[in-house]
Amino acid sequence: MxxxxxxxxxxxxxxxxxxxxxxxxxxxxxxxxxxxxxxxxxxxxxxxxxxxxxxxxIRYCSVCVNLTERDPCAVCSDPRRDAGTICVVEQPLDVLAVERAGIYRGRYHVLHGILNPMEGIGPEHLHIDALVARVSTGEVREVIMATNPSLEGEATVMYVQRVLAPHGVRVTRLARGLPSGADLEYADTMTLARALEGRQEL
Amino acid sequence: MPGRPPRMIAAEGIVLRRRPSGEADALLVLLTPGEGRIDAVARGVRKPQAKLRGHVEPVTRSRFLLARGRGLDVVAQAETLDAHLRLKADLEALAAAIYCCELAERLSTAHAPQPELYELLVDALAALDAGASPAAVARYFELHLLAVSGYELQVAACVSCGADLPEAEAFFAAAAGGILCAGCRAEVPGRLLSVRAQKVLRFARRSSVAEFAALRMPPETAAEVRAALADALRAVLDAEPRSSTFFETLTRP
Structure with missing residues (x-):
């Protein structure tokens, strides 16, 4: 059968x-x-x-575009969270990852994707306009780019930096280098170069 | 046993594309000189502690050890030869590199030697990494890619009858594969190319990528060349390359 x-x-x-x-x-x-x-x-x-x-x-938060039951979401409506800092992430799960680290007290912005020209995903498919609108209010001092340290993540960082440049906001990104527990012998050129660039005074 | 293909192959290659697969794997499309296009899986590379991770980034040229699978090969080892760090720190250059990689993927053949195509991509990426104009490198790559893939554009003589072309504006028909003289010009779609644009195309075909990137040309000539090559690629691919929109929005004045 x-x-x-x-x-x-x-x-x-x-x-x-x-x-x-x-x-x-x-x-x-x-x-x-x-x-x-x-x-x-x-x-x-x-x-x-x-x-x-x-x-x-569940719907999208009208401020940070994260998924939420109440609009604005719990983070955006929390007066204890610093409205002057925005951490930009690719997807809602990344918000959870940053929250788990437990040291970030600012707000978020979820792009819902990443620039990937090869798959036809351009800036118009991401929530970048909403980010620019938030920054243009003048309330934001710093935008922290927390995209993945991949080629597409880097492209996104460079693109966002470019569109935010006219607004005079400080744009930073997460440090890149060797992960905890890594093996120097196996590190690739890019990672080692970035780790050297971002070395810190002891 | 004679005739049996080796289970492991060592090959130099460029990562044309990387797509997530499963929980932490990535599917890679590689271009190698001796084996052509290879689809391979890199296991566990999306975990932060993955050793292979940085060696299999798109646009990176690496040395690979691949285990032959039934469908997909499996990346056993990889070591970066050229990470193209400067290119990756410049948005236009990166967009051009991604565009070249996409075109190479589309016009390459799986498991067939393509040393010319490989060399062309290596040269184009190296030029972008050295700071050459991304738009010029892209034009150079398009023209030479068509040539190494068997779609050479005829811009020195009439593509139909072979007659010499007078030094005048000429009719370029992408579907015919080049310039048609006044006598052969039939009712086919095409565009007029200025003498200057014809000279630029001829120069691009015989120069090195660095020489071509150093060429200064007026924006209207650059636009003509871009449009003619876009027509030619569209005629071959039957579709617009996906990454061209992003690249063009960045580089268009």
């Missing part, structure tokens, strides 16, 4: 829906689908409700 006949249509649809999620291959999708249909109706219902509610209640 062909596989399509052995799989009831609703399960097949569930498999296809799960397969569309990032990182889920066809086999994982099958396993998850069969797991879901074997759970209690309450559990499956709770999962479906969680998905629907998250999608319905």
């Amino acid at each position: 062909p596989e399509s006949l052995a799989t009831p249509e609703p399960i097949q649809r569930l498999i296809e829906a799960l397969h569309r999620l990032p990182g889920i291959g066809p086999k994982s999708a099958q396993r998850l689908a069969y797991h879901i249909v074997r759970t209690s109706p309450q559990e499956a219902e709770a999962l479906a409700r969680a998905v629907t509610e998250a999608r319905e209640r």
Whole structure:
């Protein structure tokens, strides 16, 4: 019997829906689908409700473009956070990473992507205009670029620096160099060059 | 056993493109002189402590040790030969480098030796790294890329009958592959090229990238050359290169 006949249509649809999620291959999708249909109706219902509610209640913060339930988001509406510093990140998960470090007290701006000309992603696909608008109010003293230290991240940094230059704001970026626990012997030229440039007085 | 391909190959190559894959892997498109375009996977390179990470950045020229897989090769080792650090610190030069890499990917062939194409890309990236005008390097690369890929533009004589061209404005038809003389000029789409633009194209074909980048030309000639080469590439690729918009918005005056 062909596989399509052995799989009831609703399960097949569930498999296809799960397969569309990032990182889920066809086999994982099958396993998850069969797991879901074997759970209690309450559990499956709770999962479906969680998905629907998250999608319905989460929107973009009108200030920092992060995902939020309330607009403006908790960080943007917190008076204890310094409105003069904006940390620019690629995606919402990066906000969590910076928050986990626990030393940053400023606000954020989420670009929702990174300049990637080869994949056709240009500045018009990122929330750069919103960042320029925030900076042009004159309230911002420093913009910290916290994009990934990759080629695309660097391109984004250079582009943002260029569009912010007329506004006279200080643009900085995260230090780059050797990660903790790294092996000098294996470090590449770029990393070593940047680590030397960014060396610090002891 | 005779005839069996080696399981490991050592090759120098340029990373044309890198895409994330799975949790921490990256899919690479490499251009090598002896093996042409190779798709390879670099495992775990997106983790911060990954040793390979910086050696497999796009636009970087590295020495690779690849393990032959059934579909994709796997990067076993990589060591940077030229990271092109100066180029990567200049937005226009970087955009031009990405554009050249995209064109090289599109016109390269998988697993077939392409030493000329490889040399051309090495020269173009080196020129960008040395501070040559990004727009000039891009034009030079486009023209020579067409030539090494078998689409040489004929700009010294009529592409149809081979007749010598008078020193006058001429009709350039991308689909025909070059300039058509007054007698051969049929109802095909094309554009008029000034004498100066024709000379620039001829000079670009016989000069080195550094010589061409040092050439000063008026902006209207540069625009003519750019448009003619864009037509020619469009005729070959059947599509606009994805990275051209970004590059053009940065370099257009």
